[in-house]
Amino acid sequence: MLADLEELVRCESFSADHAAVARSAEVVGALGSRLLGARPETMVIDGVTHLRWAFGTPRVLLVGHHDTVWPMGSIKSHPWSVADGIARGPGVLDMKAGLVQMFHAVASLPSPDGVGILVNGDEEVGSATSRQLVEESVRGCAAALVLEASGDDRGALKTARKGTSRYEVVVHGRAAHAGLEPQKGINAAIEAAHQVLSIAGLGTTMEAAGGADSVLGPATVTPTLLSAGSARNTVPALARVSVDVRVPTSAAQERIDALMRGLTPREPGSRLEVLGGSQRPPMEPESSAELFALASRLALELGHEPLRGIAVGGASDGNHTAAAGCPTLDGLGAVGGGAHADSEYVDIGQMVPRTHLLAQLIMRTRRKGDD
Template identity: 80%
Template sequence: MLADLEELVVCESFSADHAALARSAEVVGALGARLLGAVPETIVIDGVTHLRWTFGTPRVLLLGHHDTVWPVGSLESHPWSVADGTARGPGVLDMKAGLVQMFHALASLPSPEGVCVLVNGDEEIGSPTSRELIEEAARGCAATFVLEASANEAGALKTARKGTSRYEVVVHGKAAHAGLEPHRGINAAVEAAHQVLAIAGLGASAGAVGTTCPVLGATTITPTLMSAGSTLNTVPALARISVDVRVPTLAAQDRTDELMRALTARTPGARLTVRGGKKRPPMEPESSAELFALASRIASELGQEPLRGVAVGGASDGNFTAAAGCPTLDGLGAVGGGAHADTEHVQVARMIPRTRLLAQLVARRTSTSPSAGCPTTPTS
């Protein structure tokens, strides 16, 4: 498993580099073909390469991604290494170790019959080209297991996730010489300052609707990036504000969208354009409850430590599968920490126990007859 993990990590796969993603897909596809005995279907959408294996009529969807947040060349400063029981390297935790565990879990079963494996190449940027593939597969399956990393170093599974929305508020003003005639301008930076304060105060209004989920907590609306102006001696004619939104329920997501689009300019002559919107729906606790209970029983049977489930603010493709009505359990991948950071790492000793847990989950769920199958053509 470590040899397979090294092979994936040293093949860099930055989300924005389509050529790197194509190379990564070849490596991931070859690994899956060797372990599963079937060549994947390669799906390229808008230059992004995704992989899919379909065995019979799927009842279980195994979901992962091979893209990472690490630009090509990151191996020079963050080389692959294994020392003192810890594996390191770009994307080792998020989520190349999860892919290795997934393939080995399936390979350990008598047959992968009843499973659809989908590995996309754009999860880290919101899955814009793979969302439809994910939702289509999920609607035909009785369970989705997401191979994202565990929630923490203790190995907690992710049983609920907030939904996400992304906005950009563009402030339109009017340029003028800052020294000679500033009064003739309309200062977009000043208006942006008003909007940052207004946006930061929207959380309470959004929270008035849809925050009935005590597990996921309150809606958060956070101004993040802001820019304004073009030169030091010019009244800014344009400003931009990026806004990150995390919501516990669909109702809160709808309410937040209404509030963002209702923003109004406070500086005379300025006007606003609100771009963006809803990205991922929330993965509410009910979607994972039964599967988490099953995973807990299996862990006990295997003599593993008791499982813990936690709600997290970050989103994944599991948000899409849960919203599509498919029971979803997330965080079944590697145990470690430091995702997206210099400290990204995987606890090597936890890889085999997690692989065994996933294998048993798949075996139990593929033995249950669903109402329908994954609407794709079998590849083996």
């Protein structure tokens, strides 16, 4: 498993580099073919390469991704290494170790019949080209098991996830010379400042209206990237504000969408465009409850420590499988920490136990699909 993990980590797969993602798909596909005895269906959508295996009629869908957030060349500054039971390297936790565990779990089954596998190439950037594949692949399945990393360094499973929305507010003003006739301009930067304050208050508005959730917490609305202007001596004619939204429920997602689209300009003569919208629906706790209970029983049967479940603010393709109506359990991949950060690592000692747990979970849920 470590040799397979090293091969995947050394093949960099930055989401924005489609050629690198294509090379990664070849390596992942070859690994899966060797372990499973079957070649994947390879799909390239808008330049992004995805892989899918189907054994018979899938009743359990295993979901993963092979792209990472790490820019090309990161393997030089963050080289693959194994020391003191820890593996490091770009994407080692999120989620190349999860892919290794997934393939080895399926390979350990008496037969892979009834298992579907989808490994996409754009999860880290929102699964724009693969969302339809996810929804199509999970149709008719009794369970979706997501191989994202565990929820913390002690191996917690992810039983709920907030949904995400992304917006860009484009502010249109009018340019003018900042020294000679600034009064003739309409300052898009000032208007953007008004909008940043309004947007930042939307989360508070939702919480005051009863928009908090006991498990996932309140909705959050966060202005992130800001830009304005074209020159130091010119009244800005254009400004942009990016907005990150995390929601506990579909109702909250719809309400915030209405509030974002209802933003109004303050500076006379300025104009707003609100672009974007819902990206991933929330994965609410009900979608994972039965699968988590099953996984907990299996963990005890295997002699593992009792499982814990946690709700997280980040989204994954599990949001899509849950929204499609399929029971979904997430965080079944590697145990470690520091995802997306310089400290990213995998606890090697947990790889085999997690693989055994996944194999048992596949067999139980696959049988349930036959009931």
